[in-house]
Amino acid sequence: MGRGISHRDLVMYSLDINGGKHSVDVPPDMPLLWVLRDVIGLMGTKFGCGIAQCGACTVHLDGQPVRSCVLAVSAVAGRAITTVEGIGATPSGKKVQQAWLDVDVVQCGYCQSGQIMSAAALLAHTPNPTDRDIDAAMSGNICRCGTYVRIRAAIKQAATGNAEVLQTLAADAT
Amino acid sequence: MSSKAQRPLDLERRRLTAGGLSLAFLWLGSGKANAFISARRQDGDAAAALADGNPPFAPNAFIRIEPEGPVRLVMPNVEMGQGIYTGACAMLAEELDVGMDQIVVEHAPPNEALYGIPLLGGQVTGGSTSTRSHWGVLREAGAVARSMLVAAAAARWSVDPSGCSVKRGVVTHDKTGRKLTYGALAKAAGALPIPAKVALKEPAAFTLIGKPLRRVDSPAKVAGITEFGIDVKVPGMKIATVKACPTHGGTLRSVDDQRARALPGVIDVLKIDNAVAVVGEHFWAAKRGLEALDIVWDPGVNADLTTAKLTQALAERSQNGPVIPGRKVGSKPADGRTVEALYQLPMLAHAPMEPLNTTVQVSADRCEIWVGTQVPVRCVSAAAQVTGLPESQIILHNHYIGGGFGRRLDHDSVEQAVRFAKQVPYPVKIIWTREEDIRHDIVRPMYYDRISAVLGSDGRPVWYGDHITSGTVLARWMPAAMGKDGMDDDIIECAAETPYAIPNLDVNWVRHDMPAGLELGWWRGVGPTHNLFVIESFMDELAHAAGKDPIDYRRVLLAKDSRALGVLELAARKIGWGSGALPPRVGRGVALGSPFGSHVCLIVEAEVTPQGEVRLRRAVAAIDCGIAINPSSVEAQVQGGLLFGLSAALYSAITLKDGAFEQSNFHDYRNLRMNEVPQVEVYRVDSPEAPGGLGEVGTAIAAPALCNAIFAATGVRLRSLPVDKHHLIADGAALKSVTADAPPPVDREHTRVPV
Numbered sequence: 040m041g042r043g044i045s046h047r048d049l050v051m052y053s054l055d056i057n058g059g060k061h062s063v064d065v066p067p068d069m070p071l072l073w074v075l076r077d078v079i080g081l082m083g084t085k086f087g088c089g090i091a092q093c094g095a096c097t098v099h100l101d102g103q104p105v106r107s108c109v110l111a112v113s114a115v116a117g118r119a120i121t122t123v124e125g126i127g128a129t130p131s132g133k134k135v136q137q138a139w140l141d142v143d144v145v146q147c148g149y150c151q152s153g154q155i156m157s158a159a160a161l162l163a164h165t166p167n168p169t170d171r172d173i174d175a176a177m178s179g180n181i182c183r184c185g186t187y188v189r190i191r192a193a194i195k196q197a198a199t200g201n202a203e204v205l206q207t208l209a210a211d212a213t
Numbered sequence: 214m215s216s217k218a219q220r221p222l223d224l225e226r227r228r229l230t231a232g233g234l235s236l237a238f239l240w241l242g243s244g245k246a247n248a249f250i251s252a253r254r255q256d257g258d259a260a261a262a263l264a265d266g267n268p269p270f271a272p273n274a275f276i277r278i279e280p281e282g283p284v285r286l287v288m289p290n291v292e293m294g295q296g297i298y299t300g301a302c303a304m305l306a307e308e309l310d311v312g313m314d315q316i317v318v319e320h321a322p323p324n325e326a327l328y329g330i331p332l333l334g335g336q337v338t339g340g341s342t343s344t345r346s347h348w349g350v351l352r353e354a355g356a357v358a359r360s361m362l363v364a365a366a367a368a369r370w371s372v373d374p375s376g377c378s379v380k381r382g383v384v385t386h387d388k389t390g391r392k393l394t395y396g397a398l399a400k401a402a403g404a405l406p407i408p409a410k411v412a413l414k415e416p417a418a419f420t421l422i423g424k425p426l427r428r429v430d431s432p433a434k435v436a437g438i439t440e441f442g443i444d445v446k447v448p449g450m451k452i453a454t455v456k457a458c459p460t461h462g463g464t465l466r467s468v469d470d471q472r473a474r475a476l477p478g479v480i481d482v483l484k485i486d487n488a489v490a491v492v493g494e495h496f497w498a499a500k501r502g503l504e505a506l507d508i509v510w511d512p513g514v515n516a517d518l519t520t521a522k523l524t525q526a527l528a529e530r531s532q533n534g535p536v537i538p539g540r541k542v543g544s545k546p547a548d549g550r551t552v553e554a555l556y557q558l559p560m561l562a563h564a565p566m567e568p569l570n571t572t573v574q575v576s577a578d579r580c581e582i583w584v585g586t587q588v589p590v591r592c593v594s595a596a597a598q599v600t601g602l603p604e605s606q607i608i609l610h611n612h613y614i615g616g617g618f619g620r621r622l623d624h625d626s627v628e629q630a631v632r633f634a635k636q637v638p639y640p641v642k643i644i645w646t647r648e649e650d651i652r653h654d655i656v657r658p659m660y661y662d663r664i665s666a667v668l669g670s671d672g673r674p675v676w677y678g679d680h681i682t683s684g685t686v687l688a689r690w691m692p693a694a695m696g697k698d699g700m701d702d703d704i705i706e707c708a709a710e711t712p713y714a715i716p717n718l719d720v721n722w723v724r725h726d727m728p729a730g731l732e733l734g735w736w737r738g739v740g741p742t743h744n745l746f747v748i749e750s751f752m753d754e755l756a757h758a759a760g761k762d763p764i765d766y767r768r769v770l771l772a773k774d775s776r777a778l779g780v781l782e783l784a785a786r787k788i789g790w791g792s793g794a795l796p797p798r799v800g801r802g803v804a805l806g807s808p809f810g811s812h813v814c815l816i817v818e819a820e821v822t823p824q825g826e827v828r829l830r831r832a833v834a835a836i837d838c839g840i841a842i843n844p845s846s847v848e849a850q851v852q853g854g855l856l857f858g859l860s861a862a863l864y865s866a867i868t869l870k871d872g873a874f875e876q877s878n879f880h881d882y883r884n885l886r887m888n889e890v891p892q893v894e895v896y897r898v899d900s901p902e903a904p905g906g907l908g909e910v911g912t913a914i915a916a917p918a919l920c921n922a923i924f925a926a927t928g929v930r931l932r933s934l935p936v937d938k939h940h941l942i943a944d945g946a947a948l949k950s951v952t953a954d955a956p957p958p959v960d961r962e963h964t965r966v967p968v
Contacts, residue, residue, distance in 0.1 A: 049477055065497075066478070069495075070497065077452055082446075083437025087568070087879075088647045089878075090880070092879040093879050124436075127436070139431070143427050146295070146853055147565070148294070148430065148434030148615070149567045150615075151435065151437075155437075177888075179886075180886075182566070184294045185854070185857050185860075185890075186849070188892075188893045189852070
């Protein structure tokens with residue numbers, strides 16, 4: 040093994056996470072997900088698949104949603120990283136989190152950090168998304184509990200401020 | 214409210230058996246308390262309360278009130294998305310008269326005596342039983358506590374308790390307006406005797422039950438601060454990941470760990486008989502280490518096992534195996550038109566979003582476990598066996614579960630983690646990769662069902678026979694619940710009893726165990742998910758054989774089941790059944806069932822493209838689940854449950870090659886995504902009956918409605934799952950139209966038009 044940088048070497052990186060600086064000494068190819076969880080201790084970003092298939096690990100890099108399970112730490116040094124722990128400080132993130140509560144989106148909740156990060160990025164760039172915009176922005180995030188219907192409703196509510204009415208609030212007498 | 218059985222139960226069969234995971238509960242009679250869980254303090258509760266900070270007021274296993282702070286409610290079941298923490302809090306808070314904003318919830322410790330449901334095998338969350346088993350107990354527990362707190366206030370004021378009222382945890386003497394908070398009364402109430410009898414509210418007086426409540430676990434989950442098992446941090450903890458022999462039942466022959474140990478951050482390489490774990494400073498080091506191992510496996514007896522061989526064995530066994538009677542009424546008529554079909558279902562993995570994980574610290578005299586599990590007591594027993602420690606020295610901290618779906622009704626991953634952890638002096642968090650999670654799932658069984666019916670001159674069935682061949686989950690998971698005659702009631706649930714008035718039937722089972730090492734597990738919807746696919750697809754076949762509309766055909770058979778008829782009519786009306794023509798290759802399919810003590814009808818509207826792709830357009834569900842504790846949760850569970858079922862029906866199968874599962878991650882074990890999800894509407898029939906189960910109802914009814922819609926769209930009857938689009942291609946030209954501009958295909962297999 041030569042002396043060049045490889046995964047066998049540790050490198051010091053300075054990371055900008057939710058507006059704060061963190062110095063970490065890690066292999067350059069280590070995915071950001073594990074730096075966040077196992078080195079820094081920010082547990083809100085979740086491990087679901089490890090191959091960018093499920094979106095549970097979604098964070099923002101300079102405002103863009105990215106899958107942190109396949110994003111090497113060497114590629115993110117010095118760039119603005121936002122996680123679910125910090126998304127409430129952004130206007131779109133705050134709206135999305137409130138809508139998630141109002142519509143009561145979550146079930147098991149494990150995928151929701153990633154869902155919220157994808158939705159916040161969508162609204163930051165597309166304040167009034169169409170159904171097609173929502174499909175495009177959210178299809179990278181899997182929810183096994185099947186909360187998709189309420190996710191869509193919550194995104195629309197966050198965008199428009201109009202409450203989406205739950206269908207079964209009143210029972211239907213036959 | 215009465216809690217009459219909604220349909221005749223074959224009590225002779227059930228008298229001595231606990232039945233399947235959900236039937237176990239029906240046997241008890243829905244809504245009734247059982248021998249273990251109690252609204253009153255029990256022997257074990259004083260100790261539990263002591264361990265819980267010894268609050269001054271702890272009248273039972275569920276309620277803790279201290280002078281300061283919120284009311285603490287201990288949840289007998291685990292929360293894995295089904296909303297049970299919110300439902301249980303509503304039941305407790307309703308009778309306790311506190312607001313949902315005045316409580317905090319806590320996970321129950323493992324304690325069979327306080328939180329166990331005996332016929333479910335103990336302290337178990339599953340089978341859509343949580344609300345049904347605790348509906349009576351938790352309300353009574355709240356009422357007991359309220360009665361004692363009011364008595365304490367009345368004694369303080371020297372007044373009659375009947376002159377006091379409670380609102381939001383404050384007792385008021387109505388005449389004088391004097392007030393005391395629950396906190397101020399906690400100590401005095403704790404010294405009072407527990408009342409022998411308390412009155413429960415009449416439903417008309419409910420202020421929480423029946424109202425759409427926001428989930429108690431939402432704020433933390435939305436903020437990303439909920440602690441799932443995988444998020445646990447223990448001082449000095451290391452992180453490990455695991456690889457077990459890919460061939461089920463195989464073992465570890467040898468491992469060369471020289472390269473792995475040279476990697477930075479790799480701490481240890483651990484072995485057990487059938488798996489290897491690499492421990493690292495962080496998951497990445499552990500994963501890199503695992504990839505650097507040179508492992509030699511002994512694949513064992515399943516080295517050549519394939520799905521084709523399993524299917525062949527099931528088919529042969531179906532013809533020749535010994536028949537275990539399930540339910541037989543009358544006999545098969547000699548005359549009449551016979552309709553026959555063969556239905557097959559694949560093995561399925563659970564793939565919860567949170568991969569399996571366990572954190573363990575083993576020392577000389579103690580084993581501490583942090584995990585999210587549906588079976589905490591079983592985990593404790595397993596850890597005691599592995600470590601040789603007494604169960605009293607196994608400390609288990611349960612957690613929020615990032616999806617269960619039945620997978621965490623097994624504790625194989627916990628037992629494995631303890632076997633690794635006892636080799637090291639530090640706490641270790643063992644996380645399975647997604648690949649490990651799917652390749653070592655404990656899968657839903659395959660089924661091979663031959664079903665037939667005899668139609669009378671009016672086209673109605675006068676007899677049906679369902680001859681099921683499969684393995685069994687129950688025989689491994691709770692052998693004591695198997696019937697005397699060797700029957701597993703989960704196998705025939707929703708086949709032996711249907712809502713339909715069909716005078717004669719014969720439902721039976723041929724047991725065919727899987728090869729050793731290939732284990733079968735509970736999967737969301739259990740028996741009903743299997744049987745409703747077969748029964749409701751076949752009902753559709755019968756309707757078409759009789760030349761009748763599928764809704765009309767069912768309607769006439771439901772004259773004696775008003776609740777099932779109610780959901781059928783509601784769903785049909787809401788989707789506008791029969792009104793207006795649908796576009797070409799668009800169809801609607803209906804399915805009806807009464808699983809888990811609820812009644813559900815689902816109508817799916819689907820389009821099938823000329824290339825055979827299925828597009829979901831709309832799903833309308835009608836449900837009668839008795840009293841809806843939280844209508845918002847009813848909607849969410851039916852919506853989510855049916856999307857879970859539709860995902861499986863469209864995409865999911867676990868297949869075997871060389872004794873190993875071929876699927877490994879979400880690219881080849883697909884799940885519905887946002888762009889594929891239809892409009893889903895859920896309507897509820899208002900009902901005063903005792904609550905039915907909800908967590909699995911949507912899943913159980915999904916596949917038949919989908920396949921019936923596909924039949925309506927294309928005329929192609931799908932009798933096996935998942936949906937095989939090759940059968941749905943309109944004609945060869947349809948494929949040419951999309952491949953004309955595409956680069957030459959590498960593999961032409963998938964474009965072949967089936968016969």
